[in-house]
Structure formats: structure tokens, C-alpha cells
Amino acid sequence: MTREQLVDAAxxxxxxxxxxxxxxxxxxxxxxxxxxxxxxxxxxxxxSLATENATLREDVTSWARECDRIIERHTKTRSNLHLLEAQRELRELMPVTNQVISEGVI
Structure with missing residues (x-):
């Protein structure tokens, strides 16, 4: 019995x-x-929040890469410190978003 049927029957x-x-x-x-x-x-x-969260995560990663490119341009030394830090921070927040995405909600 569906919820609607149950409410109607009651x-x-x-x-x-x-x-x-x-x-x-x-x-x-x-x-x-x-x-x-x-x-x-x-x-x-x-x-909708899980979708927005995924978009924001992509934006954080993109900005971290851009910061690393700017550092590399000015120092002439390859850098990925910003990206690594962003990935570390995002990893701490990851489980809930992954769970929502894996449930097929998005």
C-alpha cells in the first residue's frame, strides 16, 4: 500500500x-x-544542496590550481601546495556528499 492509499483509506x-x-x-x-x-x-x-556542494568542490579545486599556476609563474618553481591543501580539506568533508551522490539522488 502506498502512502497516498494509506492516508486515503484512513x-x-x-x-x-x-x-x-x-x-x-x-x-x-x-x-x-x-x-x-x-x-x-x-x-x-x-x-539540490548535494548538487551545489559538488559544484562548489569543483570550484575550490579549480581556484587552488589557479593559485598554484600563479605561484609557479612568479617563482618559476612547480607548485601544487594549494591543490594539495584543498584536496585535504575537501577529503574531510567528503563522506556525506559521496553518500548522497552514490544513492543516486543527483
Missing amino acids: RKAAPLLPIAYRGIMTELANRLDITSVALCESLSQRK
Whole structure:
């Protein structure tokens, strides 16, 4: 039974129940419906935040590479300190984003 079917069945069954249980069944159906809407909204927000997070990570890596290119241009010495530092920092934040992406939310 889907959530919609369950909510619909509870609302249809409420008038058939004894008076003491009608309000409880209606309230239960309403809360399930509201909770489901809130859950869908939060999953949608999670998806958009994971996408934004992935984009920001790419931007951080790109800026770190650009900083290394500028340092290399001025010092004539190859540098990847900024990129390594950015990768280290991003690695500490990585597990949640990877989990969301691997779930196929994006």
C-alpha cells in the first residue's frame, strides 16, 4: 500500500469508526500526510544542496590550481601546495556528499 492509499483509506475509515476513534484516525492520517510532504521537501532540498556542494568542490579545486599556476609563474618553481591543501580539506568533508551522490539522488 502506498502512502497516498494509506492516508486515503484512513480518512475513509474514520467515519465508520466509533466516535472516540474518529478524531484519532483523522489526526493520524493528517500527520502522516504532512510528515510525508515534509520528507519529500527535505529530500528535494538535500538533492539540490548535494548538487551545489559538488559544484562548489569543483570550484575550490579549480581556484587552488589557479593559485598554484600563479605561484609557479612568479617563482618559476612547480607548485601544487594549494591543490594539495584543498584536496585535504575537501577529503574531510567528503563522506556525506559521496553518500548522497552514490544513492543516486543527483
